Amino acid sequence: MAGTVVFDLDGTLADTSGDLIAAANACFEGRGLGPLLDPVGDALIAFHGGRAMLRAGYARIGADTLLPPGAEDDDYARLLDHYGQRIAVHTRLYPGTEDALDKLAAAGHILAVCTNKPEGLAEILLRELGIRDRFAALIGADTLPVRKPDPRPYAAAVRSAGGEVTRSFLVGDTETDRKTAAAAGVKVALVAFGPEGEGLARLAPEAMLAHFDDLPDLAEDWLGR
Incomplete structure (x- = not known):
């Protein structure tokens, strides 16, 4: 799997x-x-x-x-x-995003998005950014009756993509993502390049990502190939 x-x-x-x-x-x-x-x-x-x-x-x-x-x-x-x-006037992908996604896919990993942005807006934004086709599933704030940190949207994202929750992990940037991963019983990697930066280390995630270049190796360590 x-x-x-x-x-x-x-x-x-x-x-x-x-x-x-x-x-x-x-x-x-x-x-x-x-x-x-x-x-x-x-x-x-x-x-x-x-x-x-x-x-x-x-x-x-x-x-x-x-x-x-x-x-x-x-x-x-x-x-x-x-x-x-005006959803993508100033919005930009973080450095290394596309390369990391390509390497994860090449290693055989399934990719999905679980966001508290309304699903319709998330669909539009991912298409505007040119990366919607990288993800096998997208679960938004209004896809289900509940949203993160409830673990059900996360589980739905994994299963809709064709994966298993026990062989998955979350990449996020907030305490909500930390709580979601804990509720779902999976690991979380929080990014250190967002607005809060290294301050997210206070949440004791299983990993902090200084750059997306580090994600493929982390995925291999946590999920194998």
Whole structure:
């Protein structure tokens, strides 16, 4: 049985923070509040989701500025619409991504994506980045009734790709990915090249990846050939 390598998307395969922040700022600007989030300084917030970005921005407006009831829900819908239309303007794959994927496939490993990005947006983004065909399965935030860190989306990604959970591991960039792997009973490699960098070592993952060049050897060690 071939081994399966499952990837998170945002902050793991690609730096999507610029386009996510732009979508949130478009919502704030639509309310006359200006661009409340900084594309560089607030990059880490972007990887916690659309609502997290909106709340971070709202927290920065003056106390005399009142938002109407339901503002967050309305802005979240606008954020998704804006993001879907401009999903790959600033987004770039992390260095070595494609080469690592090619080497994993050449070694006989199955590849899959398990993300908390809505499935439709994840499909669009992976196609825009030119790597959708590398993955045998994609499970998004709304594919199942539950999302990470619940282990069921991870298990669904592995099995939909034709693999076995016991011969798989996760590559991610957040505490959510660490918790997902623990709940699924698999190892996790967290990337050290995302916004939080080496700080993720505090989560005690089985491995930290300094660069995607290190992933093929790690997969051979954990899954064999």
